[in-house]
Amino acid sequence: MKDIVAWTAMVTGYAQNAKPKEALEVFERMLDSGVGVDEVTLVGVVSACAQLGAAKYAEWVRDIADRSGFDPTKNVVVGSAFIDMYTKCGKLEDAYWVFRGMTERNVFSYSSMIVGFAMHGMWDDVSRVRMLMRKKGFKKNPACSMVEGQKGVIHEFFAGDMNHPKSVEIKKALEDLLARLKHQGYQPNLSSVPYNISDDQKKQLLMAHSEKLALAFGLISSCAGCVIRIVKNLRICEDCHVVMCGASEITGREIIIRDNLRFHHFRDGKCSCGNFWKPPETCCSRTAFPKLHHWMVKIVTHDAKGLGLNSYWGCDALS
Ligand SMILES: [Zn+2]
Ligand SMILES: [Zn+2]
Numbered sequence: 001m002k003d004i005v006a007w008t009a010m011v012t013g014y015a016q017n018a019k020p021k022e023a024l025e026v027f028e029r030m031l032d033s034g035v036g037v038d039e040v041t042l043v044g045v046v047s048a049c050a051q052l053g054a055a056k057y058a059e060w061v062r063d064i065a066d067r068s069g070f071d072p073t074k075n076v077v078v079g080s081a082f083i084d085m086y087t088k089c090g091k092l093e094d095a096y097w098v099f100r101g102m103t104e105r106n107v108f109s110y111s112s113m114i115v116g117f118a119m120h121g122m123w124d125d126v127s128r129v130r131m132l133m134r135k136k137g138f139k140k141n142p143a144c145s146m147v148e149g150q151k152g153v154i155h156e157f158f159a160g161d162m163n164h165p166k167s168v169e170i171k172k173a174l175e176d177l178l179a180r181l182k183h184q185g186y187q188p189n190l191s192s193v194p195y196n197i198s199d200d201q202k203k204q205l206l207m208a209h210s211e212k213l214a215l216a217f218g219l220i221s222s223c224a225g226c227v228i229r230i231v232k233n234l235r236i237c238e239d240c241h242v243v244m245c246g247a248s249e250i251t252g253r254e255i256i257i258r259d260n261l262r263f264h265h266f267r268d269g270k271c272s273c274g275n276f277w278k279p280p281e282t283c284c285s286r287t288a289f290p291k292l293h294h295w296m297v298k299i300v301t302h303d304a305k306g307l308g309l310n311s312y313w314g315c316d317a318l319s
């Protein structure tokens with residue numbers, strides 16, 4: 001007999017590992033067992049529905065929330081998850097309805113709404129919500145990625161950061177990498193940039209994402225065949241995810257990124273999280289590098305203020 005915590009752990013485990021269908025299957029069994037639903041379960045289910053991106057799931061989960069007594073406008077965690085799901089399922093009006101009705105909001109509520117409007121090109125609404133967010137004193141954390149250089153030294157990169165002593169080489173390495181990827185069909189995913197600016201400006205912003213800078217630095221400062229490990233404080237964006245997949249394929253490197261949600265272990269063009277990128281044609285000959293199958297991962301953490309780096313060695317559960 002499983003209890004609510006055990007069921008919920010299974011639902012959220014699947015949802016966080018990009019297995020939304022499995023999450024919903026377990027959830028249906030959970031409902032049948034009659035243990036009930038709590039806030040954590042609901043957020044896991046809503047995020048699984050967001051990954052599926054289908055309007056019918058959005059309605060289904062909304063109905064379940066109602067029946068279990070969770071009003072998305074009265075619960076900031078559930079409400080924010082609903083905003084994210086509705087925008088991904090193309091139900092922007094419902095997203096805004098939740099957002100407007102919320103009695104309390106957090107950074108995630110604001111940023112989900114901003115991304116939702118941006119996805120639909122509604123730039124006036126984007127700036128209106130951005131202004132509201134600033135007025136209420138919310139600030140988005142600057143994106144930051146850390147990568148290990150030689151002799152275990154941790155190098156930190158912010159988006160657009162050109163302060164590193166090796167910036168010129170980093171930029172060159174990144175341009176070379178992107179050129180090789182473009183040759184194989186990569187196109188920058190401009191919808192990952194929620195700003196009303198020209199396509200060229202979007203491309204520049206995308207190129208300077210902190211994890212791309214960290215990757216480029218990793219490529220030029222570690223030996224051929226070495227695993228590149230990056231830790232990022234926010235979620236990796238779709239465009240960077242595609243670039244990491246492609247980079248693992250064309251450079252033969254293993255790349256591991258720990259973002260604020262999970263491990264992404266990129267190898268041979270695929271990521272352990274289930275998303276992968278296949279180049280349209282595989283004309284290039286693949287260089288074989290010795291592959292390491294059993295290794296430990298150096299996990300680097302920093303506290304909420306971004307101070308005091310700790311690092312320890314642990315096993316990558318997904319390897
Ligand atoms: Zn990115
Ligand atoms: Zn991934």
